[in-house]
Amino acid sequence: MPSDGGGSALHLVHVNDELIVVDKPAGLLSVPGRGADKQDCVWSRLQALHPEALVVHRLDQATSGLLLFARSPDAQRRLSAAFEQRLVHKTYTAVVWGDPGAEGLIDLPLSADWPNRPRQQVDLLNGRPSQTRWQRIGPAGNGQTRLSLLPVTGRSHQLRVHLLALGHPIVGDALYDPDRPAPRLALHASALSLPGLSLESPCPF
Numbered sequence: 348m349p350s351d352g353g354g355s356a357l358h359l360v361h362v363n364d365e366l367i368v369v370d371k372p373a374g375l376l377s378v379p380g381r382g383a384d385k386q387d388c389v390w391s392r393l394q395a396l397h398p399e400a401l402v403v404h405r406l407d408q409a410t411s412g413l414l415l416f417a418r419s420p421d422a423q424r425r426l427s428a429a430f431e432q433r434l435v436h437k438t439y440t441a442v443v444w445g446d447p448g449a450e451g452l453i454d455l456p457l458s459a460d461w462p463n464r465p466r467q468q469v470d471l472l473n474g475r476p477s478q479t480r481w482q483r484i485g486p487a488g489n490g491q492t493r494l495s496l497l498p499v500t501g502r503s504h505q506l507r508v509h510l511l512a513l514g515h516p517i518v519g520d521a522l523y524d525p526d527r528p529a530p531r532l533a534l535h536a537s538a539l540s541l542p543g544l545s546l547e548s549p550c551p552f
Contacts, residue, residue: 377405412536442533443515
């Protein structure tokens with residue numbers, strides 16, 4: 348299991364009257380899961396400092412990077428609407444197996460793989476529209492390539508399934524590429540922008 352950040356400390360990247368942005372460590376849940384052993388999460392740790400914090404979006408447990416919370420129900424509604432209207436832009440850094448080329452757009456609908464939850468799958472008949480833009484940053488060694496990923500939509504596991512479908516799974520993806528283990532999932536939410544605010548987080552790998 349990847350590190351959960353070593354204790355309860357959180358790195359708060361930005362705090363204002365409306366919102367809080369946290370740099371989530373890999374291995375820590377965004378929100379509580381099912382069971383007593385899955386209650387430790389970014390949200391619970393943040394509420395110890397800011398009890399008013401409300402969830403706006405999530406990152407997979409294995410993914411690190413910028414995670415946004417609202418500080419009031421009104422702010423939560425406004426930020427959620429901004430996500431729906433695609434006024435919030437997220438950029439991820441990933442290391443993938445192989446070299447997919449210079450850039451491209453993955454446009455493949457996704458749905459839940461119900462018998463194998465929490466896995467998602469490409470579903471050309473019944474899937475929800477899902478698009479991911481990607482750009483090559485450079486070689487990462489060991490037959491790997493560093494990419495910048497710009498999700499147009501925000502489906503569960505979208506980046507992981509899209510890169511798998513492209514034939515270049517993300518390094519360290521124990522769920523979708525279990526035969527090539529690595530210390531962690533090489534996926535980091537490295538930039539977040541919304542009207543009036545633009546933030547970045549250095550990639551830790």
